[in-house]
Amino acid sequence: MSAQPPATFVVEINADHPRTLNGRELLQFRELLWTLIWRDIRVRYQQTVIGVLWVFLQPLLLMLIYTLVFSVMVRVPVGDTPYPLFILAGLVNWTFFSQGWTRASQSILNNAPLVLKVYFPRLILPLAAILSNLLDYLLTLGFTLVFAAALGYWPGVRTLGIVACFALMVVQLLGLGAWGAALTARYRDMNLLIPLLLQTLFYLTPVIYPLELAQDALGADLYNLAGLFPMTTVISGMRWAILEGQPPPPWPMLLLSVLSASLLCISGFWYFARSEQSFMDVL
Amino acid sequence: MSYNAIEVHQLSKKFLIGARKNRPTLRDEMTGLARRVRPGGRQQAARADFWALQEVSFSIPQGQILGIIGHNGAGKSTLLKLLSRIYAPTSGRIRLRGRLGSLLEVGTGFHPELTGRANVALYGAILGLSNREIARKFDEIVTFAEIETFLDTPVKFYSSGMYMRLAFAVAAHLDAENLLVDEVLAVGDVAFQQKCLAKMGQIARDEGRTILLVSHNMQAIKRLCQRALLLEKGRLVMDDQAETVINHYLQQGVNAQRSATFAPDEARDMQFLRAELRDQVDHQGHKATFLRLTYQVRRPHPAVFIPVEVRNMEDALVLYTNSDFLPDKRHLAPGLHTVELDLCRHYLAPGTYRVSFAFWEPGHDPLDFPDVRFVFTVEAHENLRQAHGLPWPGLLYDPARWRSGEAPPRPI
The missing domain is CATH 3.40.50.300 (P-loop containing nucleotide triphosphate hydrolases)
Structure with a gap:
């Protein structure tokens, strides 16, 4: 061991300069991020009898129920697309979003022992919570695409649009996840509020009905404002990218949702960094 | 370098x-x-x-x-x-x-x-x-x-x-x-x-x-x-x-206290007013030490209790007990109370012990945790048998449990 200090590892902690969000540090802890993601995935499917099959069973079951209600009992007009395909394309994305937000929001609280005992950038926890759903998401998304292709509704090159929609969804999730995690650590009320918000958002966003249906209800002026809600354009855009015959969301609405997602993400990170210091006192 | x-x-x-x-x-x-x-x-x-x-x-x-x-x-x-x-x-x-x-x-x-x-x-x-x-x-x-x-x-x-x-x-x-x-x-x-x-x-x-x-x-x-x-x-x-x-x-431990009084503070829901260690010697010459606590309950808390710890000079927790052993909860009702606890001195190995006590509510900061240095010493000679002239090696000392053949146990 050399007597000279390794200069790269000097850490200064100074009360006059409180720490802020630090991208480089986040990068240093990426191994922890991967490990936490793996932990969440393994714990979720360990000791379940059918394991990963649950990933497919869940959306398929929901697809059947929604098809029964909104295609057989009530007829929601969805163009030429078969309703099971239509609802599956929406559900797969909605599930990633709702589970990601729920898990991210609880991440600080659920890992309280860790937060109280070990130092690491706390943002890793909501990040890991969101990313631990990624595997499930990719599997079900792939399944949906195969299903669409099998029925002859695969839209070709347009499928690449999934990447853009996914990026928008992740930005929204990061923002909401950061807000949710920091607020839940401080106010347990959030544990009750977030499921309620999700339920509301589920009906406000076009998961079970096509986006165009809202045009009649809202009128041409208000219609584009629907882009302010998270997931509105994501669901509609995803459906356009997954299924032949589904229209894309209008451009103004898309721009509006990119704007609102960016604001959500920036404000979320800002609030998280601000609260990070006081997690110790409220957990 | x-x-x-x-x-x-x-x-x-x-x-x-x-x-x-x-x-x-x-x-x-x-x-x-x-x-x-x-x-x-x-x-x-x-x-x-x-x-x-x-x-x-x-x-x-x-x-x-x-x-x-x-x-x-x-x-x-x-x-x-x-x-x-x-x-x-x-x-x-x-x-x-x-x-x-x-x-x-x-x-x-x-x-x-x-x-x-x-x-x-x-x-x-x-x-x-x-x-x-x-x-x-x-x-x-x-x-x-x-x-x-x-x-x-x-x-x-x-x-x-x-x-x-x-x-x-x-x-x-x-x-x-x-x-x-x-x-x-x-x-x-x-x-x-x-x-x-x-x-x-x-x-x-x-x-x-x-x-x-x-x-x-x-x-x-x-x-x-x-x-x-x-x-x-x-x-x-x-x-x-x-x-x-x-x-x-x-x-x-040497500059030890054996009693303490505290000024009443109306803002506290529960507060110790006086605490003391009292020694008592019975007719057989056996010494016992009691902790006596006098306290005021102004506003009762449902889950509160009084834990008492006795630690030796290496800070090992030798004896823990709490007021839940009292037969009822009357001692935590509003009012002025006195409780007394036998610190089981006759079971302790020779040495010096520190006593601490508090009003405690699980999951909260203590309601009252007086900073006192209550200390008592169990002298080597008061226990009948030594470990062959060496310091007693255990935390506890109990001379009464040995039996031989059909002989009845010897009382303490």
Whole structure:
């Protein structure tokens, strides 16, 4: 061991300069991020009898129920697309979003022992919570695409649009996840509020009905404002990218949702960094 | 040439007493907001500041093992949590050269559903090891922990000893240049404790790593550390050779109190007004010591109780009891009460003992936790038989249980 200090590892902690969000540090802890993601995935499917099959069973079951209600009992007009395909394309994305937000929001609280005992950038926890759903998401998304292709509704090159929609969804999730995690650590009320918000958002966003249906209800002026809600354009855009015959969301609405997602993400990170210091006192 | 691995300068940490107790709800914040907006609205009773650590400065040269001792609540854990960046300091600064691995509570971050193998990777990552480093040291870790056969068993089926050993093994194989170790030696069997001590000595000596060791085990500190710090009420009161500091710490019992009175404070829901240790000698000449507490309950709390601890001079908890053993809850109803407790002196090995008591509510800060130094001494000669002229080796002493043949047990 050399007597000279390794200069790269000097850490200064100074009360006059409180720490802020630090991208480089986040990068240093990426191994922890991967490990936490793996932990969440393994714990979720360990000791379940059918394991990963649950990933497919869940959306398929929901697809059947929604098809029964909104295609057989009530007829929601969805163009030429078969309703099971239509609802599956929406559900797969909605599930990633709702589970990601729920898990991210609880991440600080659920890992309280860790937060109280070990130092690491706390943002890793909501990040890991969101990313631990990624595997499930990719599997079900792939399944949906195969299903669409099998029925002859695969839209070709347009499928690449999934990447853009996914990026928008992740930005929204990061923002909401950061807000949710920091607020839940401080106010347990959030544990009750977030499921309620999700339920509301589920009906406000076009998961079970096509986006165009809202045009009649809202009128041409208000219609584009629907882009302010998270997931509105994501669901509609995803459906356009997954299924032949589904229209894309209008451009103004898309721009509006990119704007609102960016604001959500920036404000979320800002609030998280601000609260990070006081997690110790409220957990 | 050696350098300072850790430098701490004028470090202080302030807590708000009650900040944890009154966890804010949305409603609180909203009424608080309304109160702030409305002019002349009454402020809530101000929360008191509590300095857990005050203007502590020291530095540790690379390769040294530094012991930190002090009574409970002296600020030891706060110091380690500041060093490991879990708390942010209120003022002052810290400079760390080299990476820091902390072993604040062994096994933190273990997931009960995962196997030993998976947990090694998880815990390693939490402590800052990369996957490659863990893979490289995996066999070494498993051998040290002595859990080869249980590697693929979820750790929820582990015994506490196995759990402990695995956690320490991972931490001991960290690459970090500086290690913080808090009371890891309190658990595990004696053989493994010895192994841990030896391992710590070895990594400091051979690998030039710096170790900060917090322990109530004075033997361990004496054996491992050249130097020790003594903390008292958040202040650094002594920084010297380990032997000297330990002797000073153990001598503190000498300026002992046997009674204390406290000024009534209407703001407290429950408060001790007088406490004393009373000795009584029965007609056979046997001595008993009682703790008598007089206190006022102004506003009752449903879950509160009075725990009493008797610790020996190595700070080991010898006797714990609490007021739940009283037949009913009348002693916690509003009013003035006196309770008395026999401290079982005749069962204690010769030595000096410290008594502490509090009003405690699970999950909250203590309602009243007087800072007293109540001490009583069990003299060697008052127990009939000695360990052949040597100090009594156990914590307890009971002369009455031996039988031989059909003879009835001898009364105390």
